[in-house]
Every structure is written in C-alpha cells, then in structure tokens.
Amino acid sequence: xxxxxxxxxxxxxxxxxxxxxxxxxxxxxxxxxxxxxxxxxxxxxxxxxxxxxxxxxxxxxxxxxxxxxxxxxxxxxxxxxxxxxxxxxxxxxxxxxxxxxxxxxxxxxxxxxxxxxxxxxxxxxxxxxxxxxxxxxxxxxxxxxxxxxxxxxxxxxxxxxxx
Amino acid sequence: xxxxxxxxxxxxxxxxxxxxxxxxxxxxxxxxxxxxxxxxxxxxxxxxxxxxxxxxxxxxxxxxxxxxxxxxxxxxxxxxxxxxxxxxxxxxxxxxxxxxxxxxxxxxxxxxxxxxxxxxxxxxxxxxxxxxxxxxxxxxxxxxxxxxxxxxxxxxxxxxxxx
Numbered sequence: 001x002x003x004x005x006x007x008x009x010x011x012x013x014x015x016x017x018x019x020x021x022x023x024x025x026x027x028x029x030x031x032x033x034x035x036x037x038x039x040x041x042x043x044x045x046x047x048x049x050x051x052x053x054x055x056x057x058x059x060x061x062x063x064x065x066x067x068x069x070x071x072x073x074x075x076x077x078x079x080x081x082x083x084x085x086x087x088x089x090x091x092x093x094x095x096x097x098x099x100x101x102x103x104x105x106x107x108x109x110x111x112x113x114x115x116x117x118x119x120x121x122x123x124x125x126x127x128x129x130x131x132x133x134x135x136x137x138x139x140x141x142x143x144x145x146x147x148x149x150x151x152x153x154x155x156x157x158x159x160x161x162x163x
Numbered sequence: 164x165x166x167x168x169x170x171x172x173x174x175x176x177x178x179x180x181x182x183x184x185x186x187x188x189x190x191x192x193x194x195x196x197x198x199x200x201x202x203x204x205x206x207x208x209x210x211x212x213x214x215x216x217x218x219x220x221x222x223x224x225x226x227x228x229x230x231x232x233x234x235x236x237x238x239x240x241x242x243x244x245x246x247x248x249x250x251x252x253x254x255x256x257x258x259x260x261x262x263x264x265x266x267x268x269x270x271x272x273x274x275x276x277x278x279x280x281x282x283x284x285x286x287x288x289x290x291x292x293x294x295x296x297x298x299x300x301x302x303x304x305x306x307x308x309x310x311x312x313x314x315x316x317x318x319x320x321x322x323x324x325x326x
Contacts, residue, residue: 002208003231008174015167045165068166 010155014101014134016148017156018042021097021132022049024145024160030096030126031056033087035080035117035133040068042099056091058083080113084120095124100133110135118142127163132156173318177264177297179311180319181205184260184295185212187308187323193259193289194219196250198243198280198296203231205264219254221246243276247283258287263296273298281305290326295319 001009032050034043037059044067046055058076062069069075076083080102098121103110114135121131122139131142134156142159164172195213197206200222207230209218221239225232232238239246243265261284266273277298284294285302294305297319305322 002204002211003228004174004178004204004208005211007204008171008178011167011171011174015171018167041165041167041170045167048165048168065166 009152013147013151013155014042015045016151017132017158018045018099019049020148021099021130021158022046024130024158025096025128028096028126028128030094030129031091032097032099033058033091033095033121033124035084035098035100035121036102037062037064037069037075038101040064042101043070044068046097046099050097053096056087058087080117081120084117084124088120088123091124093124094126096126096129098125098129098131098133100131100135100137103134122161125161127161129161131159131161172315176310176314176318177205178208179314180295180321181208181262182212183311184262184293184321185209187293187321188259188291191259191289191291193257193292194254195260195262196221196254196258196284196287198247198261198263198284199265200225200227200232200238201264203227205262206233207231209260209262213260216259219250221250243280244283247280247287251283251286254287256287257289259289259292261288261292261294261296263294263298263300266297285324288324290324292324294322294324 031054032046034055034057037043037057043057056074056076057070058080102113114137118137118139122141141162143162145158145160194217195209197209197218197220200206200220206220219237219239220233221243265276277300281300281302285304304325306325308321308323
C-alpha cells in the first residue's frame with residue numbers, strides 16, 4: 001500500500017467516524033469542540049454536518065484556510081492543555097461531540113498528548129456525548145464503540161460518554 | 164460538499180487517473196517523470212505501481228517525507244521550466260508516463276504554469292506515452308482521454324501522446 005493509498009484510507013476513516021459521531025448525537029443538545037483545527041477541513045465538515053450547533057476550535061495557532069477559521073469567540077488558541085482546562089468554566093459538562101485530531105509525525109508524543117488531554121476533554125463532555133479522535137485515549141466514563149464498517153481497528157476511535 | 168469531502172474526492176480522482184495511466188503504458192518502455200514531488204505521496208504511489216521503472220522527480224525544493232525522496236540522480240531541483248528544458252538532453256522523446264501535479268492555491272497561476280510547461284513535457288514524451296495531471300494542458304501531439312468512471316470532468320486530466 002502506497003502512502004497515497006494509506007492517506008486516502010485515513011481520510012475516509014476520519015470522515016466515516018465523524019459522520020457516525022454526528023448521527024449518534026443527533027438527539028443530544030450541546031456544542032461541538034474541534035481539538036486541532038489544522039487546515040480546517042474537518043471543521044468545515046463538522047460545520048456542514050451539524051447545522052446550527054456552535055463549534056469551538058482549539059489549536060496552537062491558525063494554519064487553516066481562511067474560509068475555515070471560526071470567529072474569535074469560537075477560536076481557542078494556545079496550548080491544548082491550558083485552553084481545554086480554561087474552557088471548563090464555560091463548557092464544562094455541556095459538549096455533545098468532540099473531534100480530536102491531534103496526531104503529529106511523532107507517534108509516542110501524539111499518544112502522550114492524547115493521554116494528557118483525555119481527562120480535560122472528559123470534563124467538558126455532556127453525559128451521552130461522543131468523542132471521536134485519531135489517538136487512543138481513555139477516561140473512566142468513556143466506552144469505546146465499534147468503528148464503521150471497513151475501518152481497520154486503531155486507525156480512528158469513537159467513544160461514548162456514559163450517562 | 165465540505166472541504167473534507169472535496170479533498171477526498173480529489174485524491175481519489177488523482178489515484179484513479181494515475182492507476183489508469185500506469186495501465187495504459189504497461190507495454191511501453193521508458194521512464195516516468197513526476198512534475199511536482201510535493202509531499203511525495205504520488206511519487207510513492209508511482210514507485211509502488213510501476214515496479215522497476217526509473218522515476219525522475221522535479222520540484223523547486225524537497226518538502227517530501229524522507230522515505231519518499233528519490234536519490235540524487237533522479238531528483239531535478241529548480242524551476243520547472245529550466246529543469247524540464249535541461250532534461251531534454253537525456254530524456255527527450257523517451258518518457259512513457261508523466262504525472263504533473265502542479266496546482267497551488269492560485270488557479271490562474273497554476274493554469275499559466277501548465278500552459279508554459281506543456282511543450283517542455285511534450286518534448287520529453289515518447290510516442291504513445293501518457294500525461295496525467297491536475298491542470299488543463301495542451302500540445303499538438305496530445306489527445307485527451309476520457310476519465311475513469313465517477314470523476315467529474317476538469318478535476319484531473321489524461322492525455323495520450325499520438326504515435
């Protein structure tokens with residue numbers, strides 16, 4: 001499998017998992033958080049699929065296409081840990097859907113970051129909410145859900161926050 | 164359609180067109196040229212699909228994953244126009260397959276670059292060779308071929324060099 005094949009597979013898995021997550025929270029009110037805005041493609045996809053929901057995006061800096069940058073009130077710039085902790089004051093227990101695409105080229109560092117931010121994300125999540133992401137993460141309230149058909153285990157992850 | 168949808172469609176179109184081009188030159192000997200190495204994903208794909216063929220990659224500078232960089236003898240760094248013109252001495256009339264992914268965010272500039280390099284690519288192509296690319300290009304010897312099923316016209320292009 002070439003890097004092109006592998007890249008396409010990853011994007012298809014990402015989209016399928018996000019779409020599944022969006023449908024799983026259809027009946028649950030609450031905002032969406034995008035942890036890792038990056039180039040803004042998944043932010044745009046979430047915006048397209050979730051209609052009128054508020055979406056708050058976290059990143060270290062803005063590297064997204066200008067059309068895919070949220071307004072200032074929905075853009076939380078800085079270290080993920082600091083900004084997620086800070087967001088607890090306004091979003092704690094309210095978030096219906098979290099998408100966390102935080103992987104870099106360094107697998108060990110990406111997993112370590114996932115482990116660090118999982119409890120901070122958990123503090124923002126509403127009971128019954130869905131967390132979808134590219135790194136293995138863990139929280140006492142989270143139950144791992146099966147992936148959409150055709151996606152290799154470990155390529156992406158979906159969790160439901162227990163009620 | 165979100166930017167994620169659109170990006171996935173473009174990559175799928177790119178892969179399908181490259182695969183079609185590779186199969187079209189199966190019986191034609193000659194090297195491959197990759198005009199625009201970029202991140203190296205399509206170079207890796209061409210390498211994976213074309214087996215033992217020589218692949219020469221052109222780009223302004225190396226921005227590819229280290230595993231997707233050709234050796235020095237197959238890497239032609241500099242302005243596309245200058246380097247394609249220079250390559251005519253060794254590759255003129257010999258190339259079986261050219262993949263040219265040269266688009267930037269600026270559509271007008273990308274199309275102008277395509278128009279400029281088309282005759283330079285043409286000079287390298289063997290009769291019966293295939294040119295596949297992301298910009299509309301034109302040369303007297305080139306005949307545009309239909310795209311693989313499901314690809315929107317204008318998203319990618321395939322030409323056969325008349326014999």
